[in-house]
Amino acid sequence: xxxxxxxxxxxxxxxxxxxxxxxxxxxxxxxxxxxxxxxxxxxxxxxxxxxxxxxxxxxxxxxxxxxxxxxxxxxxxxxxxxxxxxxxxxxxxxxxxxxxxxxxxxxxxxxxxxxxxxxxxxxxxxxxxxxxxxxxxxxxxxxxxxxxxxxxxxxxxxxxxxxxxxxxxxxxxxxxxxxxxxxxxxxxxxxxxxxxxxxxxxxxxxx
Amino acid sequence: xxxxxxxxxxxxxxxxxxxxxxxxxxxxxxxxxxxxxxxxxxxxxxxxxxxxxxxxxxxxxxxxxxxxxxxxxxxxxxxxxxxxxxxxxxxxxxxxxxxxxxxxxxxxxxxxxxxxxxxxxxxxxxxxxxxxxxxxxxxxxxxxxxxxxxxxxxxxxxxxxxxxxxxxxxxxxxxxxxxxxxxxxxxxxxxxxxxxxxxxxxxxxxxxxxxxxxxxxxxxxxxxxxxxxxxxxxxxxxxxxxxxxxxxxxxxxxxxxxxxxxxxxxxxxxxxxxxxxxxxxxxxxxxxxxxxxxxxxxxxxxxxxxxxxxxxxxxxxxxxxxxxxxxxxxxxxxxxxxxxxxxxxxxxxxxxxxxxxxxxxxxxxxxxxxxxxxxxxxxxxxxxxxxxxxx
Numbered sequence: 001x002x003x004x005x006x007x008x009x010x011x012x013x014x015x016x017x018x019x020x021x022x023x024x025x026x027x028x029x030x031x032x033x034x035x036x037x038x039x040x041x042x043x044x045x046x047x048x049x050x051x052x053x054x055x056x057x058x059x060x061x062x063x064x065x066x067x068x069x070x071x072x073x074x075x076x077x078x079x080x081x082x083x084x085x086x087x088x089x090x091x092x093x094x095x096x097x098x099x100x101x102x103x104x105x106x107x108x109x110x111x112x113x114x115x116x117x118x119x120x121x122x123x124x125x126x127x128x129x130x131x132x133x134x135x136x137x138x139x140x141x142x143x144x145x146x147x148x149x150x151x152x153x154x155x156x157x158x159x160x161x162x163x164x165x166x167x168x169x170x171x172x173x174x175x176x177x178x179x180x181x182x183x184x185x186x187x188x189x190x191x192x193x194x195x196x197x198x199x200x201x202x203x204x205x206x207x
Numbered sequence: 208x209x210x211x212x213x214x215x216x217x218x219x220x221x222x223x224x225x226x227x228x229x230x231x232x233x234x235x236x237x238x239x240x241x242x243x244x245x246x247x248x249x250x251x252x253x254x255x256x257x258x259x260x261x262x263x264x265x266x267x268x269x270x271x272x273x274x275x276x277x278x279x280x281x282x283x284x285x286x287x288x289x290x291x292x293x294x295x296x297x298x299x300x301x302x303x304x305x306x307x308x309x310x311x312x313x314x315x316x317x318x319x320x321x322x323x324x325x326x327x328x329x330x331x332x333x334x335x336x337x338x339x340x341x342x343x344x345x346x347x348x349x350x351x352x353x354x355x356x357x358x359x360x361x362x363x364x365x366x367x368x369x370x371x372x373x374x375x376x377x378x379x380x381x382x383x384x385x386x387x388x389x390x391x392x393x394x395x396x397x398x399x400x401x402x403x404x405x406x407x408x409x410x411x412x413x414x415x416x417x418x419x420x421x422x423x424x425x426x427x428x429x430x431x432x433x434x435x436x437x438x439x440x441x442x443x444x445x446x447x448x449x450x451x452x453x454x455x456x457x458x459x460x461x462x463x464x465x466x467x468x469x470x471x472x473x474x475x476x477x478x479x480x481x482x483x484x485x486x487x488x489x490x491x492x493x494x495x496x497x498x499x500x501x502x503x504x505x506x507x508x509x510x511x512x513x514x515x516x517x518x519x520x521x522x523x524x525x526x527x528x529x530x531x532x533x534x535x536x537x538x539x540x541x542x543x544x545x546x547x548x549x550x551x552x553x554x555x556x557x558x559x560x561x562x563x564x565x566x567x568x569x570x571x572x573x574x575x576x577x578x579x580x581x582x583x584x585x586x587x588x589x590x591x592x593x594x595x596x597x598x
Contacts, residue, residue: 065590069561
């Protein structure tokens with residue numbers, strides 16, 4: 001049981017937690033070990049559900065009393081009805097999906113708002129690494145070889161903003177994440193953060 | 208309305224110290240209306256309870272038993288003397304903790320451990336029902352359980368839980384009486400019985416009916432018992448409760464009490480002796496006609512059919528919290544069937560958890576020592592009890 005504030009949560013999860021009002025109906029897609037979901041259920045009294053790919057994580061979540069099903073963002077979102085959740089969360093997952101555009105469309109359909117956090121492949125270290133080393137960049141946040149990475153659809157923040165707009169989404173909020181956690185609100189075109197932020201959180205809704 | 212019935216069915220006890228439980232009789236004013244169009248009246252339901260019902264009556268949990276189970280879920284079986292069939296799940300300090308919760312388990316209608324079934328005396332004919340007993344369904348079983356709870360003054364269940372056919376009853380409970388169920392835990396089951404499962408059941412039934420001692424279902428009148436047929440039915444069914452991996456691990460091609468093949472048809476292999484034992488020990492405690500009726504009830508189960516083929520509609524706007532559990536090596540009620548239920552629940556945004564447990568022990572895993580299943584039920588039940596302010 002987590003009685004502490006969101007301080008113990010990973011920075012992007014803590015920031016998402018603060019966006020969500022008490023009592024909201026929330027679906028956390030790729031909820032991992034359930035840390036965010038458990039925090040929201042216990043301290044914000046949200047009606048929370050989770051979807052998680054790893055059966056081991058699912059079983060651990062359910063044993064902790066969370067409502068979580070084993071499932072896949074690519075395959076299993078289509079079965080949910082439209083606009084039944086106040087918030088749908090997708091944290092650090094969209095870059096690992098097979099069809100990010102379809103996943104994003106499903107998130108915007110299921111939830112009135114979608115909170116999405118993602119790593120920024122446009123960060124200057126990534127850019128310099130590719131420029132000077134001539135090899136696929138490996139960073140602290142994305143510490144994989146090109147051949148074993150689960151992150152098969154990496155993008156820059158600017159790329160993501162383009163996709164969101166192409167899907168007819170409105171960006172209600174955009175927060176940049178730096179190495180130490182949250183860096184703050186950014187303009188919706190993410191021009192500066194696209195070079196300097198390690199990642200970002202976007203709060204979207206369907207126009 | 209109801210008067211306590213003498214549990215006469217349990218007189219030939221081999222374990223006389225065991226608690227034979229209770230039974231409630233429902234008179235002509237309380238008929239059990241059946242899906243087949245007939246009604247059962249009068250009828251009895253035999254049941255066991257464990258733990259104490261709290262003053263708010265908010266800590267009641269119903270356990271639904273499987274095809275060959277009974278009400279002795281957490282205490283010694285009065286016929287076999289064996290410990291409760293789910294003693295690992297239900298009891299003091301267990302996931303379904305009888306120190307905290309009031310547990311009820313009733314023998315299904317059509318059964319042979321005290322609830323009215325084909326071996327009971329037909330009051331009209333003055334002889335055992337035999338095949339004159341009406342065909343019952345899973346929904347009939349649940350309807351009878353609801354009448355029992357009414358009689359016990361229990362309006363709402365904190366949880367309904369069961370495996371296999373017990374899981375079917377859990378689903379039916381959630382669909383038929385959503386306002387009476389806080390949480391539902393269907394384990395290793397399906398929302399419909401598959402063609403393969405119906406096929407296996409038909410093999411079992413044909414084995415029973417091919418036994419000359421079955422006598423058209425009137426073996427009680429003839430003083431015979433189709434025990435060979437029933438044993439074969441049990442042997443065939445028992446294979447479906449295990450997995451190839453578990454059979455190979457436990458028995459392999461090991462020989463039974465011999466060093467070489469006998470070149471005869473006596474059991475050479477351990478797996479043969481094991482199945483023989485399973486068959487023979489089963490006939491001591493189970494009625495052949497009950498086996499016909501209950502397997503038929505499972506065959507008829509197709510929850511979606513009552514909702515124009517849309518399983519999700521069985522759970523639309525359901526306030527029930529679900530926790531579905533399946534086992535990787537269960538080929539009788541495989542994960543895909545359990546997941547189908549989870550998908551239907553997601554489609555109506557019901558509160559659902561779904562857990563698949565890795566094990567090689569097949570369908571019977573739900574009866575065995577599977578710590579992950581216990582952790583799941585324990586955590587889920589705690590969360591439900593906390594949310595409901597019960598126990």
